[in-house]
Amino acid sequence: MRIHVVQRGDSIWKIAQNYGSNSHQIALLNDLMDNPDTLVVGQSLVIPEPGRDYVIQPGDDLWSVAQIFGVTVQELAEANNIAHPSLIYVGQMLTNPYISHTVREGESIWEIAQQYGVSVEHITSANNVGTSGLIFPGQTIKIPLASGSVAETNAYMTQLNEQGQSEVMMLGRYLTYVSPFRYSVKENGTLTQLQDQTVLEAAKANNVSPMMVVTNFSQGEMSSDLAAALLRNPDAQESLVTNLIKTMRDKGYAGVNFNFEYVYPEDRENYNNFLRRVVSELHPEGFLVSTALAPKESAQQQGLLYEAHDYQAHGEIVDFVILMTYEWGWAGGRxxxxxxxxxxxxxxxxxxTVIPRNKIMMGMPLYGRDWNVPWEEGTLADTVSPKAAVQLARKYGATIQYDETAQSPFFSYVDEDGQKHEVWFEDARSVQAKYDTVMTYGLRGVSYWVLGMPFPQNWPVLQRNINVRKFENL
Known part of the structure; x- marks a missing residue:
């Protein structure tokens, strides 16, 4: 998989020729089948590599793709995190577990292994060479793909209907955890109800571990008073823990993610002690505990959103944290x-500096925003998917630009009423920069907000960068 930025005069056919790829495969992978002949200057496309990548077409099954690659169905399924052979979907990219190498005069298996960054044992095993290690000039051998960085992925989701179920079925192979949003705690420690069963069934089918999200949401907003009522009441906390264990057992959740926002600064240590209590009672039951944290740049950062989120304490107490590293471009801002x-x-x-790297999940947005400009205080931007953002650029003849500092695409357009707009969103380049960051910092993984926003380029970029960790039994 490669990333191509559309230039003036490009067409799908021309791009395919330049990369030795297939125009139909490119259109499928980028979800362009509705209008493959109209590209936007500055648009980023993901390009499948012949022999290494294959994009599923109508009528394909895992066996037929395995035949194309010359591998077994089991090898193909394992290499692509497919829990069941039937769980493949049109437009998704499958990766060949091997690449081919033609042996040159004088080459040894050791030299070939060094060239591709794999072990001699992996090559001999893949080719049934045996202990002799004999290979011959002109012989074509299979090279197992070198393992990329192993990391975890989580996705929050708010659509818990049949559409949400379908999305988890389609994207489950890319996910370690899925987090239906949300259960809300009440002052007495009881929980609101959530109709999450269809999503949980889809998660189970794809070997995705579900995380129960608990918030202090009340009457349309995150409530500081509700958090205070819980965090200052040991009896309510005991009731909450009892309800958590019962719900997670009954529904098959692997753990809980606390997303308490706008907690009063004076409840900072109450929140820490609450987490200590929860961990002491949930760990013996085999459940994970995690928290979502506001994006702080220092321990002294001021503001109701930040002060009660104690990075160091959370890093010591819980299994992992999700940093909500998004919303700089929020709907009510510039x-x-x-x-x-x-x-x-x-x-x-x-x-x-205060949280172990293997406990940090970096937040990633799967959406963009469309603002009216000049921006006016009190106005709200529309939330758009990355796919919809490109469609807007196409509709209004805009050229997509790229901010190198922010590593983010953007463009402007004027609508039918003469109103000027400015759109910022995510594309293949921007998510590549984020995956690079995860690997550079040695983090546990990434957490997406939020499923339900079509972003076809994200998943092959993820696939090329990260081997997604799965758990059979948590």
């Missing part, structure tokens, strides 16, 4: 990148 990589790295630079 136009800017949703998750500018320079700001994300500022948060990480602080976080890694």
């Amino acid at each position: 136009p800017r990148a949703i998750a500018p990589i320079n700001k994300v790295r500022d948060v990480l630079d602080y976080a890694v």
